[in-house]
Amino acid sequence: MKTLILGGARSGKSGLAQRRAQATGRSVTLIATAQALDAEMAERIARHQADRPPSWRTVEEPLALAAALKAECATDRCVIVDCLTLWLTNLLLDSEARLAAETTALLNTLPDLPGEILLVANETGLGVVPADVLSRRYVDVAGWLHQSLAQACDRVVLTVAGLPVALKG
Secondary structure, eight states, rough: EEEEEEEESSSSSHHHHHHHHHHTTSSEEEEEEEOOOSSHHHHHHHHHHHHTTTTTTEOSSSSSSHHHHHHHHHHTTTEEOOHHHHHHHHHHHHOHHHHHHHHHHHHEEEEEEEEGEEEEEOOOOTTTSSSSSSHHHHHEEEEEHHHHHHHOOOOSEEETTTTTEEOOO
């Protein structure tokens, strides 16, 4: 089962993914895409780490997500990716060629992956159109990726104020 969990900042996306992962009864791997490039992000990462059960395996992979999923997904495992939009940011700051290659790899790999997969992403398309070119590109790329993933996933959930709203499945 593949689930896309969307929501705004502090909407409860990660908490929902963690609760769903625990409910599966499977061993859990979390693929973390964030990079601690400043003190504030390091604090955010530390909070997320403290919220996870110590028995969960954590894989830090800011760019090669499809490869990490191939390595970690198994029928008896639940894998959380937290979060896709930070992964997209990392790729946007790397190169357009890498962005295209990695998003294509993810979309091509996802349908054949075994086990339970929970993909967490920020829904950025609900706000105003950003004022600068890079931010507009980010919103565009995230929106296109979310549309493609929504088609590929069995379930899509929008999280608002900590409450899950089923969009698909």
